[in-house]
Amino acid sequence: MDAAMTPEMSEVTAERPLKQAIWRGWRKxxxxxxxxPMMKSYLKVRDTCTVCGEELHHQRADDGPAYLTILVVGHLLVPFFHFGYVRFRPDPMLFSAILAVLAVAMSLYLLPRFKGLLVGVQWAKRLHGFGTGQNDD
Known part of the structure; x- marks a missing residue:
């Protein structure tokens, strides 16, 4: 049965490198x-790649990037909050303002990268119609 596979069928079932797709997605x-470029604006994914023509409109990142961003930013800021407050005893309003700015900056940096990462995973695993020629929602 494998000998009867056409080149199109083997292309559809060929393994895609997950780590490479994740790294490319992280770099947007x-x-x-x-x-x-994967993005045409801050969080809007292009329908097709401008270089190779790969269809990217199948992606369904939804709330995943936001959840990952909250998870990472929260876990990075909590130890900083504890260490900074115990060690330096700053004014609470000043410390809150500094942490708020830091949290917003980290979130704005990480959010589009996590979205690209999730699109890369979907592409590598052929989820939601990537690589099958049809939409498998």
Whole structure:
């Protein structure tokens, strides 16, 4: 049965490198070619790659990037909050303002990268119609 597979069928079932797709997504590049920009605005994913033509409109990141961002920012700031307050005893309003600015800056940096990462995972695992020629919602 494997000998009867057409080149199109083997292309659809071929393994895609997950780590490479995750890294390309983290850099906000197309998971297929790694050179084309994935985003056309801050969080809007292009329908197709401008370099290789890979269809990216299948992606369904939804709330995943926001949850990951909250998880990472929270886990990074809590130890900083504890250490900073115990060690330096700053004014609570000043410390809150500093932590708020830090949290917003980290969130703005991480959010589009996590979205790209999730799109890369979906592309590598052929989820939601990536690589099948049809939408498998």
């Amino acid at each position: 590049k197309c998971p297929a070619c790694g050179t084309g």
